[in-house]
Amino acid sequence: MTAKSVQINRVILLLPLLIISSLFADTTKYQWVIPGHFTITSSFGEFRHLHFHGGIDVRAAEGVPILAPADGWVSRVSVSPWFYGKALYFSFDDSLTAVFGHLSRFAEPISRKVLIKQYKYRKYCIDLLFKPDELAFKKGDTIGFTGGTGAGKPHLHFELRKNGTTVVNPKVLGYDIYDKISPIIKDVALIPLSGDCWIEEQLLPIVISSSDSIGTIEHPVRFWGKIGVEASFYDLATPESRNRLGAHELELFLDDSLIFRCVYDSFQLRLTRAVGFLYDLEMSEKAGWRFHRFFTTSSLPIYQLDGMGSESGVVDALRMVEGKVYCLRVAVADFNGHSSHREIFIVPAKPEKVFANLEPVDSNSCVIKLDISPNNVTLFATRSPDSDFVA
Ligand SMILES: [Zn+2]
Known part of the structure; x- marks a missing residue:
């Protein structure tokens, strides 16, 4: 087998994602949702216990005005001691709805309507729907105030939904969200994926940190069978920031071939709890740090739902040249395009x-x-x- 004949499955994964940035060509027409300078404490698509984070969290004290991003109307209001606490759904541009969570209070006349319903039904928890002409607001109008209801510490959860079925990163509206730091890749793990798989003569995953000599070009990792790659990483907005953010774009290259790509631009609401497919929870528990998969297999059905290939990112020794050293390149980029990468060298070597x-x-x-x-x-x-x- 020659290097040219090596065939790796190159199905590129675009899940949980749709690339929809092009739908929002006009990046100036939307009002940012609180006054003045801001930073975020959580990014879109971040790992949460049993779900993906569907929006961004904006750092804000209690009582900061929340501004309508465009002309539109309040289409839904919900009040609960849990989850999003006091939440406001603001619809605009036909198919888009902004969801604001953890409010301390709603602006008038929303709060009056809520109070009337609470008295009428004699309960605190309510979920109300409104027609477009009932609670219309202009771009920049104050529609509520930040708080910590349902969450504890005050912050603004800002989520964007399209057609009621998909959550979209609010950044696609053209907002300039400050982040000057490239993501940090902590460890890379190689995972056995087939029964005949060997990694350094073991049937077990190996974790490689940046200081390890294994995985270098001098000491490539010997393997046989099918293996997958996982990595732990985080992103910071500023050097002083204590909030570890998620990443936007994850890629895996085998030499020059892109064999896996995952972009966090949007995901379907029905898949919001599928976090266990993209994160290796067992591995994360053992290592004490979250590992994101850079592969799919037929046993991870989330990919089949979107008609994606069943084996994207899988590295198969049988499709490679035995004894030849290959480079696995893990690349992680944040939402502002800063990227980092790690290279792990591997060599297919049949066990004796x-x-x-x-x-x-x-x-x-x-x-x-x-x-x-x-x-x-x-x-x-x-x-x-x-x-x-x-x-
Ligand atoms: Zn949030």
């Missing part, structure tokens, strides 16, 4: 000896010799009177 041998001991038991150089493993298996086979 792997075979299993069944030797009958008597009519009810046998010895399975699994000879794996340099380690030898012997398994004893006994036939049970109640079942066909017990090992």
